Amino acid sequence: xxxxxACESPPPANEEYNVFLPRxxxxxERRRDAGxxxxxxxxxxxxxxxxxxxxxxxxxxxxxxFHDAIAISPALExxxxxGGGGADGSIAIFADIETNFHxxxxxxxxxxxxxxxxxRHNLSVADFIQFAGAIGASNCAGAPQLAAFVGRKDAxxxxxxxxxxxxxxxxxxxxxxxxAHTVAAxxxxxxxxxxxxxxxxxxxxxxxxxxxTQLRGTLFPGxxxxxxxxxxxxxxxxxxxxxxxxxxxxxxxxxxxxxxxNQTKAQQMFQxxxxxxSILGQDINQLVDCTEVVPIPAPPVGEVHFPAxxxxxxxxxxx
Ligand code: HEM
Ligand SMILES: [Ca+2]
Numbered sequence: 463x464x465x466x467x468a469c470e471s472p473p474p475a476n477e478e479y480n481v482f483l484p485r486x487x488x489x490x491e492r493r494r495d496a497g498x499x500x501x502x503x504x505x506x507x508x509x510x511x512x513x514x515x516x517x518x519x520x521x522x523x524x525x526x527x528f529h530d531a532i533a534i535s536p537a538l539e540x541x542x543x544x545g546g547g548g549a550d551g552s553i554a555i556f557a558d559i560e561t562n563f564h565x566x567x568x569x570x571x572x573x574x575x576x577x578x579x580x581x582r583h584n585l586s587v588a589d590f591i592q593f594a595g596a597i598g599a600s601n602c603a604g605a606p607q608l609a610a611f612v613g614r615k616d617a618x619x620x621x622x623x624x625x626x627x628x629x630x631x632x633x634x635x636x637x638x639x640x641x642a643h644t645v646a647a648x649x650x651x652x653x654x655x656x657x658x659x660x661x662x663x664x665x666x667x668x669x670x671x672x673x674x675t676q677l678r679g680t681l682f683p684g685x686x687x688x689x690x691x692x693x694x695x696x697x698x699x700x701x702x703x704x705x706x707x708x709x710x711x712x713x714x715x716x717x718x719x720x721x722x723x724n725q726t727k728a729q730q731m732f733q734x735x736x737x738x739x740s741i742l743g744q745d746i747n748q749l750v751d752c753t754e755v756v757p758i759p760a761p762p763v764g765e766v767h768f769p770a771x772x773x774x775x776x777x778x779x780x781x
Contacts, residue, residue: 516665518657520598521646522572527595528642529553529566530588531742533621546621548743549614551587554580556620565626568650588614592740596756602645604667604762606729609737611749633713638731639739640705641721644671648700651691655684658700662769668762669728672721674769675701675709696769723766 531549538545546552553560554573561570580590589612596608647664649656661671679693683700686693694701709718721728741749 516602523598552617606733
C-alpha cells in the first residue's frame with residue numbers, strides 16, 4: 463500500500479548502517495536497587511489520573527528531555543572549551559540563559575511547571591527532567607517504555623548556545639529520534655496559532671507522522687511564511703522544514719519510509735535512542751535503573767492510514 467520502491471534494495475553496507483541497523487532494544491547490564499526506586503511515589507503523583515492522557519504537558523516534558531540532553535559537544539571539548547554537560551538539568555537550573563537559546567523557544571513554560579514537582583522530591587533536576595519525559599510518553603497510547611535512570615549529577619554551569627540540535631548526529635539516528643514528533647505540536651513556530659500538531663494523531667504514538675510528512679504540502683494551517691515551517695498536507699497540521707527535509711533527503715528517506723506501518727520499529731528505535739540520549743554526559747555505571755516504575759502504555763488505537771481525500775501521485779486515496 464505504501465510506496466517504498468526507491469528503498470527496496472538493501473542499504474549500503476557502510477558504517478552508518480552497520481552500526482545502527484538492525485538493532486534490538488539494548489540489553490545492557492543494569493544496576494538494580496529497589497531501594498533507590500522508592501520515588502515510585504513520584505510516578506504516582508505525576509501520572510495518576512493522567513494515564514492515557516497524552517497532554518500538551520506530556521509532549522513538552524518529552525521535548526525537554528531532548529533539549530537538555532543534546533547540549534553536549536565533544537568537538538568543543540576537543541578545543542578545550544566547555545561543551546555542555548548533556549542530560550545534566552542545565553536547561554532548568556540555568557533556565558534564564560538556556561531557554562533564551564532560539565531552538566529552546568517555549569520551553570520556559572514546562573520548566574516552570576516542573577519546578578514545584580522537583581522541589582518536592584529528592585531527585586536531581588537532571589533525573590527529574592528525563593523521568594518526567596518517560597512518564598509523559600507513557601501517557602500516550604502506543605509509546606515504548608522509556609528508560610528511567612536515577613543518580614545523574616546536576617549541572618554547575620549552563621550549556622553553550624548553538625548545540626540544539628547537534629549537527630553531528632548521524633542521519634539515521636535523527637530519524638529514530640524524530641519519532642517523538644508523533645506526539646507533538648508547535649506553539650511557537652507560527653505566532654498566530656498554538657497547538658498545531660505534526661500529525662493527525664498527536665495523542666497517539668503511532669506512525670501517522672511518517673505518512674503525513676511524506677504527502678505533498680499544499681497549505682499553511684495558520685499565517686505561513688514562518689521560519690522553520692513549510693506547507694503541510696492537512697488543514698490544522700503544521701510541518702517543520704526539518705521534518706520535511708529529513709523525510710526526503712537521500713540519506714534518510716528510506717529509513718523514514720520504513721517506519722510507516724511499523725509500530726514495533728517506532729517503539730523500539732525510540733526506546734533505544736532515548737536510553738542513550740537520556741544519559742548523555744553521565745556515567746551509566748553510577749546510575750540506577752528504575753525503568754520498571756515507568757508504566758507500559760496501551761497499544762495505539764486504529765491503523766496507519768492515508769488521510770481521507772488526500773492526493774498522492776495523481777491518485778486520490780480514500781480511507
Ligand atoms: C532535528 C531535530 C529537531 C528539531 C529541529 C525539532 C524541532 C521542534 C520544533 C520547532 C518544535 C515546536 C516547538 C514549539 O513551537 O512549541 C518541536 C516540538 C517537539 N519536539 Fe522536536 N525537534 C527535533 C528533535 C526532537 C527530538 C529528538 C525529540 C525527542 C524527545 C523531540 C520532541 C519534540 C516534542 C515531543 C515536541 C512537542 C512539544 C509540544 O507539543 O509542546 N524533538 N520540535
Ligand atoms: Ca501520532
